Amino acid sequence: MPGPTPAKSPVRRADAQRNIAAILEAAVNALSRNPDASVSEIAKAAGVGRVTLYGHFPNRDDLVEAALASAIEQGHAALDAVDLTGDTRQALGRLVHSSWQLVNQSRSLLLAAQGVLPPGRIRDLHAGPVARVEGLVKRGQEEGVFRRDLSTSWLVGVMHSVMHNAADEINAGRLDPDQAAAFITATVLAAFTPPGGRVPS
């Protein structure tokens, strides 16, 4: 039987936290440049040994998942700055635009994550951003600006999948990155328009 885990001193715990933060930062940066970035490369960029890295993230999949979670968390915090007041359709346009900038920066990291995580897990990691979109979509549905014949969660899923589709299309060379924000916004606003209503020009 293994003995009791030795209590870590506050100094060792602070070291571990510093290492984890450095590893995650290095992983987000490396995977945002190259979806195939190796664990060794990330350990080196973080200034830690491979053994230390594996002590925190037992395999590359865990590291990729933690890097995506970290990027989403940072992005979610950055989106606090988006003004969601006033006209709901315009507010959604601003949120789509700012969210897309973040997804676009992380296209390569997203590709790495798609290689190791099922789509459901990737969507679950977006719980924070999803909740924010959900609140705005609900408001638009209550105001009658967005359609009510489709469920809130469906509309949120449509926005999520249209943005990720844009990332895939750019990666495949079928979409000009400069057009993506306008294409996504136009598509989402049209998809949310109530039956009988006019699609925004």
Add this chain to the structure above:
Amino acid sequence: MPGPTPAKSPVRRADAQRNIAAILEAAVNALSRNPDASVSEIAKAAGVGRVTLYGHFPNRDDLVEAALASAIEQGHAALDAVDLTGDTRQALGRLVHSSWQLVNQSRSLLLAAQGVLPPGRIRDLHAGPVARVEGLVKRGQEEGVFRRDLSTSWLVGVMHSVMHNAADEINAGRLDPDQAAAFITATVLAAFTPPGGRVPS
């Protein structure tokens, strides 16, 4: 050095083709019931040994990819029966509806494929169905029924991702399978409506 590959007799070649067909049919059936179906299970259902199976598909990922390709090819052939003449919007409605029945039947197989193939590869395997949708979308754009401010390939990608989103949402328990076809059709037709035009009721 290995000797020259022995020329296969017509009989042995016919055997191999029969085995491959049986393996693919068993793989499509097994993975459509359980995304985690094992290679042994599939070999057993196909009535071949594991060694024979591995001779044709060196690893499980190859087998999953070939099973998805086979299901898409069969589905693509089945969609020949869909009437694409007449009113373009109604024709697209019929195509979306029939395509969704096929995607829905293969939700579990799609989930298996998403676990081993990047989204770009999955979309590439849909080249046949994609070309069919593309022809119809182009016609609608030329007629002014579908929007022209977004590219044909973007609109096709939107339909693809909205359908796959529905599969993911059902798998996650957030969407009632009975509602999916109506939700997808309503979303796609709204997304394709030209700016200033009315969303179909």
